[in-house]
Amino acid sequence: MPEGHTIHRLARQLDETLAGRLVHADSPQGRFAEGAQLLDGATFERADAWGKYLFCDLGVGEVLHVHLGLIGKFRRREFPPVEPTGAVRLRLVGEDSTWDLSGPTRCELVDPGEQERIVARLGPDPLRRDARPERARERLARTERPIAATLLDQSIVAGIGNVYRAELLFLCGIHPARPSSAITDVEFEELWAQTVRLLRIGERSGRITTTDPDEIGRPRHRMRREDRLYVYHREHCRRCGSDLRTDRIGGRPITHCPTCQPRRRVRSRR
Ligand SMILES: [Zn+2]
Structure with a gap:
């Protein structure tokens, strides 16, 4: 897609x-x-x-x-x-x-x-200069749906598909099942900034590359196909070596790292 x-x-x-x-x-x-x-x-x-x-x-x-x-x-x-x-x-x-x-x-x-x-009917588009991320922020804050599902919802953010959502959540260390309303302001800011950055790289080159050239050891234009992504269609975490997990969220499979994207404990009320 x-x-x-x-x-x-x-x-x-x-x-x-x-x-x-x-x-x-x-x-x-x-x-x-x-x-x-x-x-x-x-x-x-x-x-x-x-x-x-x-x-x-x-x-x-x-x-x-x-x-x-x-x-x-x-x-x-x-x-x-x-x-x-x-x-x-x-x-x-x-x-x-x-x-x-x-x-x-x-x-x-x-x-x-x-x-x-x-x-x-569409949410803000991270590639547009006139994008208003606060509109996406407000929508996320109001729903318990898992963040991996809302990131695919074009009425919340326009332009993210199945590959980018998996890569973005990995890069931000967010478990895909986390309720959208539990995303903090700091996390949202990072998520939005990473989305803008990665989509721009994709727009310029015509393909999805999310890995850091320093981490891979070669510039983006010289990366091999298997160098380009962190988790999508992969079996082991590039960073910690853990076995990756794949769950179905928002109707599509999403791969994530149980170590780098921990399921955060809900703080108990005192
Ligand atoms: Zn990991």
Whole structure:
């Protein structure tokens, strides 16, 4: 599943290659034929990401809204364009770039009011400069749900997926089953700062790397696949060697270290 960093990177690359240019749009697969017709010949104005949601404004009144979901891809292709491979829902061709969207959960035109409603349902996005982390803080303080579940809830924080949540909780030493309301202000501040830092690294490089280059002994761009993460899909803790545990929280498996992420005792009342 693409996490927030993928969508922000995509928005940036769409802007770099299409903004200010006239685009030809069509739906080779046919399922977005009407929408593509409306976009065809328009000038691409800007792409914007909020969490895992992408919005492209082509100045036609309605905005292109894309959600990639689990298997969707929006990829840069050969230019000049050649016959598309697979089921391409939407193809955008600029002056020197071709972009193919396939397998999205959502690909639709929405009016600005609907765009506002979609964004209003989302929590703050750590990759946005206008993010207001205090909104996430307030929501967490009000729920007993495990922190590993609330971190996946896009209405609380927008952009974190299954890989980042496991890595973030490990880095902050927080047990995934801890009630969200028991997260302290200091812990929240660290959690938010780490989220911003790691998503930015992911946005720049196009892949999820959470490990510290000093700890691994090589720079990020030279890390091997197995160097990049602390706990996700791993068996032993990189730091203490403990056997990692995997529990199902928030409907998805999460791996954690019982030593580095202790279950904190609830203080007994005197
Ligand atoms: Zn450990």
